[in-house]
Amino acid sequence: MTQTGIPYVFMRGGTSRGPYFNRADLPTDRETLAEVLLAALGSGHPLNIDGIGGGAAVTTKVAMLSSSQDDWADVDYFFAQVSVEDRLVDFKPTCGNILSGVGPAAIEMGLVQATAGETEVKIRAVNTGARVVARVQTPEGRLTYAGDAEIAGVPGKAAPVALNFMGVVGSATGAFLPTGNLRDKFDGIEVTCMDVAMPMVIARAADFGLTGYETVAELDANRDFFARMEAIRLAAGAAMGMGDVSKSVTPKFGLLAPARDGGTIATRYFMPWNTHPSMAVTGAQCLASCALTPGSVADGLLDRPTESPASVVLEHASGTIDVLVDFEMNNHFTLNSAGLLRTARKLADGKIYVPARIWEGA
Structure with missing residues (x-):
């Protein structure tokens, strides 16, 4: 085999999109993981022509999900921002738009069981430690993407995903005002x-x-x-x-x-x-x-x-x-907390392929 196939769900989350992976299907070491993500997205070309990125920062984002190690949460969400041209992967930030798709993706992957009417998914953002409650529409216990919610930057209507963010103050630096000054x-x-x-x-x-x-x-x-x-x-x-x-x-x-x-x-x-x-x-x-x-x-x-x-x-x-x-x-x-309404939609699923010379698989 000259290529390694990795299962994924391709989602639009809010006004961003990208592949959502089960963390267990990816390399454990950060260096190899970065190379796999660069190959998957096609970083290094302005059109990401050799990958599934879209040639813009909002389309070269990656979500990696797993059952949470936190007693509070259902799902751990690990985010990566892949650059369009510079072949860089930044694991420091998180992304709230991509997070909009975490609840639906977790249900798609079987990490969370849908309940009748609405499913509450408790998410721990691994990069920052933030805790987020996502409420996903699951009428009759089945995930739906159809609805009447609209968000600026996305055409059409879709099912709402309500997000409530907690513990986000000082998520990266440890302080509300990292310099100690208001200005x-x-x-x-x-x-x-x-x-x-x-x-x-x-x-x-x-x-x-x-x-x-x-x-x-x-x-x-x-x-x-x-x-x-x-x-x-x-x-x-x-x-x-x-x-x-x-x-x-x-x-x-x-x-x-x-x-x-x-x-x-x-x-x-x-x-x-x-x-x-x-x-x-x-x-x-x-x-x-x-x-x-x-x-x-x-x-x-x-x-x-x-x-x-x-x-x-x-x-x-x-x-x-x-x-x-x-x-x-x-x-x-x-x-104390901040709430926003977003939408998400599953675009594709299956396997994405990267050269076996980069990673031969688990």
């Missing part, structure tokens, strides 16, 4: 460095001479902005205790501006070397938390909700995303 300044730009579900560096669009309403294409074409943003991200990453982040997708970068379409605040999110076509689930939680925190760079950009839970509507490049934030405001902002 820092790098290269003359004020930012808030915050770690809620995803470590982020958040700035005001106007401080870069932007409106905050630019399209994805307009932002991606603005290479001067990206060069300055990356310099700030690298400096902020070091200040956040994350070391040299030049080859890591974290911390992510976000921009804020006053809402103009009826939302709470306008946002743009970066992955970080190009603009996200919509909004990451993890990034949405961090941006919503920043919007609610007095003293952050969001000051003056919104009428800040004061009662909990608060619905924070983030305007993004493709529409809006609603984050229901349960919080406390004593001397400072404290996040």
